[in-house]
Amino acid sequence: MASQVTTFLMFQGKAEEALTFYVSLFPGSALERIERYGPGEMGAEGTVKLASFTLAGREYRAIDSPVKHAFGFTPAISLFVDCESREELDAAFARLSEGGGVLMPLGEYGFSAAFAWVNDRFGVSWQLNLPFA
Known part of the structure; x- marks a missing residue:
């Protein structure tokens, strides 16, 4: 194990x-x-x-990687962040999406108070969540 x-x-x-x-x-x-x-x-x-x-x-x-490869990061695996406040979520969204791409815009989707999904400028995928209080 x-x-x-x-x-x-x-x-x-x-x-x-x-x-x-x-x-x-x-x-x-x-x-x-x-x-x-x-x-x-x-x-x-x-x-x-x-x-x-x-x-x-x-x-x-x-x-x-010392070896060049034809693959990079994929949104199929992402870092999921439960933020403590809307301000923290907004700040993380602004910084992580800068130079990257937005997969799901910052909004309210029904499963949390606010949510966004972004790929940062390095290609790493992040799900940013503000849980319901």
Whole structure:
């Protein structure tokens, strides 16, 4: 049986920029550890070999893939965020959708007080939710 399951994000040269952006969005978030590729290693020197970070207290890991691949992130898997206030949701929506794409506009859909679904500029999909009080 697995002792821990952690979400793992694979970027292509933008991992550190994305992680720095993500940890700025939510309280209880931090870039915990970052290891970079050095000279002569498989990845481009200075890119992320392995990073650990937390978002609102949950652990994630990320890399910059040293191998180019023809796939990226898909909205079939997204990060679901229950926001504590409409202001938090509005701010997250504005920052995450900037340079990205809106899959479901910010609105009231009946299953919560407010909801939006976006792909950020790095291709990661986010569902932003304000639960009913």
